[in-house]
Amino acid sequence: MATGSRDAPAITGVVLAGGLARRMQDGGSDIDKGLVAFRGRAMVAHVLERLAPQVDRLLINANRNQGEYRRFGHAVVGDAIAGYAGPLAGLHAGLQAAATEWVVTVPCDSPFFPHDLVARLLQAAQDDGADLAVARTGEQPHPVFALVRRTLLPDLEQFLASGQRKIDRWYAPLHTVTVDFPDPAAFSNINTPDELAAFERPDAPFRIPLPLAEALPLAEVERRTEGFDRRALPVAAARVIMERFIAPIDSPEPVELPQCLDRVLARDIVSPIDVPAHDNSAMDGYAVRGADLDPQAPTRLVVVGTAFAGRPFDGALAPGQALRVMTGAVMPTGADTVVIQEVVRSEAIEDPAAAQAVIIPPGQEIGQNRRHRGEDLAKGKPALRAGKRLTAADIGLAASLGIGALPLQRRLKVAFFSTGDELLSLGDVPAPGKVYDSNRHTIRAMLTRLGVEPIDMGVVPDRREALHAAMLEAGRVADAVVSSGGVSVGEADFTREVMAQVGEVSFWTIAMRPGRPMAFGRVGNAYYFGLPGNPVAVMVTFYFFVRGALERLMGAAATTPATMRVRSRSAVRKRPGRTEYQRAILGRGEDGIVEASVTGSQGSGVLRSMSEADCMMVLGHDQGSVAVGDWVEVIPFHGLL
């Protein structure tokens, strides 16, 4: 927590969600402000998330929908006095329920308050020996952002018992300090549907209302994930946590077909037409009336004309007639069957109106070689599903329906940077102990491959203030942040402190090789992925965690990675209890079966072996050593890295 040292007084954060929110009422519907969807989560989830790192425990003051509020994983307390008596009633309930020396209140509709709110209020209260610290920006007080010593409870009870309700009236005679914060916007609150809409800018990253169960703080998601162990986290459990924690964006924009490849479809596309639009011939041949054909003997029909694809025959087929048809030609009225030209014998005739007659052999099936209207896709049926990452086939399908632009999710913005004092950027002169920063370039390339907009934030030195500033900036401008380095055991302490100040970030040791240490969470509006520093570990953790997580964030439906089972040409020593990723090269054995051989050095700093490999051999968590000739699973790199 931001209050730092171990003997800091314990603080309970009370989120005030007990009001009636009259101004949020929308056409008579009963809206609970804390539960309104804002940027993809309940409003109160944003507030809880921001407050959690600043306090020791959290409480929610709510008088309605208490069951819903409980799903965020914290105690919920109602007012002890009746009549929706306002913030003081919430503070009163909080003071009663809290067992800590201090209680801090924040309203449930102010999701942007400062990350150092509590630390600064506490500092000021302690410096001044005050019982109460209240935030202000310049002349403007923010009385509901208050830190209150619990010993004030009897005083508050007396005040309320006298029938008074006004918060500043209660404050007036107390020993109070006010603390000036620089940014009034940080104290914005959202009271009306219009204000809500204004904050939901079209480029705001999170807009899907989620089931509330998914809007949990990260620590709660971890706690509820089976197999969670931050010191030996199975790969599968880490993936589950990311999936549960990440709320997909939903901000569709229309995009013309030529720009659609690889992007994510935001809405189902319903076919506006039948495909094909008419019954038509599947072959070159003769369209006939099935009822005319003699099943036992050849049938002679008069050919009355020709239909081409795109040039239909005007008129109907009368009994005894046939129409010459090309593949794709509209079936003439009356015809239900096509006889392929190869089996038909033609015969010149005298009739000047008809070019020829044809002899159809017996044994035709009624209805054969005819494509039915709407058989590929009926009008009104979904042609493409939301969440699809669009392929060449999908784009062709859209065009076949006459659709020239598709509603796609906007591209994600992903900021990335490298950390480390040893890093040189391109163009720098080599120096002893220094290495060129390769990770930033690898990461940019992988992000580009994924179709997101990369934002290069450069190299961040191993300094607290520098990391702090970089994280705040990244969390402001991006939907996700990827960093490399600084999460290994030796360095994590310092990164950990910074992260606790700027967001909600968890540090894990993953049961995998390469790439054990990793950080995950949220900073500002962005999800955060702290990858290890070793260049190969960066690629492996990106591919096996970040890629899928970003796909989820961009609104893409989950897909199964294309794996192959191949024969191993190498013996690999492995112990169960962690997932191992071996760089490997595919080839064929003498019997034609596909085989994989692991590349020379598997050290996690050896980028060259990654460059030589064309697949990753994945040895599962519970698997043991591999002998030459064993079957193993590989994931080909083609198109992925």
Ligand code: AMP
């Ligand atoms: P770290 O995780 O920061 O302790 O880094 C682990 C190893 O990876 C060290 O040998 C670093 O020098 C190296 N490393 C870290 N970041 C980069 C980078 N951006 N490019 C190349 N090597 C790096």
Ligand code: MG
């Ligand atoms: Mg480092």
